[in-house]
Amino acid sequence: MDEKIDPWGSIQVKDYGETIDKFGINSMDDLDNEIPGSNRLFTRDIIYGQRDFDKVLKAKKKNEDFAMMTGMMPSGKFHFGHKLVADMIKYFQNLGADVYVAVADIEAYLTRDMPLEKTREIAIKEYLRNYIALGIDVDKLDFYFQSEGSTNYNKMSKMFSKNITQNELEAIYGEMDPGKTISVLTQAADILKPQFEENGGPKPVVVPVGIDQDPHIRLTRDIASRFKETDFVKPSSIYTKFMRGITGGKMSSSDPKSYIALNDSIEDAKKKIDSAKTGGKQSLEEHRKKGADVEEDVVFELLAFNLIDDDERLRDIYRRYDSGEMLSGELKQIAKEEMENFLEEHHKKLERADKKIAKMFPQT
Ligand code: TRP
Numbered sequence: 001m002d003e004k005i006d007p008w009g010s011i012q013v014k015d016y017g018e019t020i021d022k023f024g025i026n027s028m029d030d031l032d033n034e035i036p037g038s039n040r041l042f043t044r045d046i047i048y049g050q051r052d053f054d055k056v057l058k059a060k061k062k063n064e065d066f067a068m069m070t071g072m073m074p075s076g077k078f079h080f081g082h083k084l085v086a087d088m089i090k091y092f093q094n095l096g097a098d099v100y101v102a103v104a105d106i107e108a109y110l111t112r113d114m115p116l117e118k119t120r121e122i123a124i125k126e127y128l129r130n131y132i133a134l135g136i137d138v139d140k141l142d143f144y145f146q147s148e149g150s151t152n153y154n155k156m157s158k159m160f161s162k163n164i165t166q167n168e169l170e171a172i173y174g175e176m177d178p179g180k181t182i183s184v185l186t187q188a189a190d191i192l193k194p195q196f197e198e199n200g201g202p203k204p205v206v207v208p209v210g211i212d213q214d215p216h217i218r219l220t221r222d223i224a225s226r227f228k229e230t231d232f233v234k235p236s237s238i239y240t241k242f243m244r245g246i247t248g249g250k251m252s253s254s255d256p257k258s259y260i261a262l263n264d265s266i267e268d269a270k271k272k273i274d275s276a277k278t279g280g281k282q283s284l285e286e287h288r289k290k291g292a293d294v295e296e297d298v299v300f301e302l303l304a305f306n307l308i309d310d311d312e313r314l315r316d317i318y319r320r321y322d323s324g325e326m327l328s329g330e331l332k333q334i335a336k337e338e339m340e341n342f343l344e345e346h347h348k349k350l351e352r353a354d355k356k357i358a359k360m361f362p363q364t
Pocket residue numbers: 007069070071072073102103104107186187190191207209213
């Protein structure tokens with residue numbers, strides 16, 4: 001494999017099937033019938049790939065311990081792309097998984113020059129606050145900061161360096177430096193933390209990621225199998241599509257026009273929907289004749305990924321838009337109504353979350 005992914009760079013995926021083949025990831029289709037419940041993350045192929053996810057499903061089936069772990073470098077507002085991760089936390093929490101969320105303040109400090117305090121503040125005021133409002137049980141969540149990991153966590157992250165060579169690191173990441181190396185080893189400790197003795201020992205763990213994080217998954221799977229002192233289960237991963245930016249490019253925290261934040265005003269959110277890239281045709285005549293390019297339409301994506309639960313209704317919208325019967329203005333109208341309903345409720349829940357935050361982090 002000579003193509004490298006730079007997890008600290010910026011990647012855009014055109015063809016998800018291709019990335020699966022290129023990096024030896026398995027399609028989610030193989031496990032479609034094994035997924036408990038019916039969740040749009042799976043039924044709508046928002047999660048498209050996996051490594052060893054069957055281990056986690058088996059544990060669930062047999063009523064054995066399993067965990068889900070994720071992490072983030074918070075950089076700005078909590079938007080609808082982030083909401084997908086929150087939906088996953090909720091899904092796995094409801095299945096009975098122990099859930100761990102790492103705030104990657106060390107990685108952000110080393111690779112983005114972000115002060116620890118700033119990362120901490122965004123993690124709490126944006127991410128955690130939205131998690132609470134979205135109905136995640138934060139009392140059951142291990143929400144921690146890399147900079148405050150336990151003695152054992154710090155010990156492990158250092159010991160893991162014995163299991164990899166500089167050549168292997170460079171084969172995976174390209175050029176490496178001390179900051180990147182520490183970030184990678186810290187992330188390995190995050191991913192294996194649910195299996196540490198203090199957390200009940202070895203167990204299947206699933207890590208939902210975008211393809212940009214796959215190098216860390218591959219590396220940690222090698223570390224897990226080579227580490228002699230603990231019999232780790234190789235961690236599993238599932239791969240999530242990236243939501244596209246509102247105006248068609250990449251969704252990016254540094255460009256507020258590219259995303260809708262969950263605390264945007266209803267008015268701003270509607271304006272952003274109006275500015276969105278659609279799959280509508282140039283002229284009315286052509287649109288009626290040929291129909292929309294639904295796959296190109298970010299408004300439809302917003303509905304499918306986030307705003308419409310009812311499969312039947314979404315299918316009907318798809319059919320009408322695809323056939324040209326529905327215009328992109330009409331699709332936007334639906335999205336604006338759904339967005340208003342969602343945000344109106346959510347903003348109230350955000351306010352209610354403040355009490356809980358104050359209790360958990362009295363200083364912030
Ligand atoms: N590297 C991740 C990012 O860039 C953050 C992260 C840290 C992470 N530890 C993790 C992600 C463990 C998944 C699992 O956002």
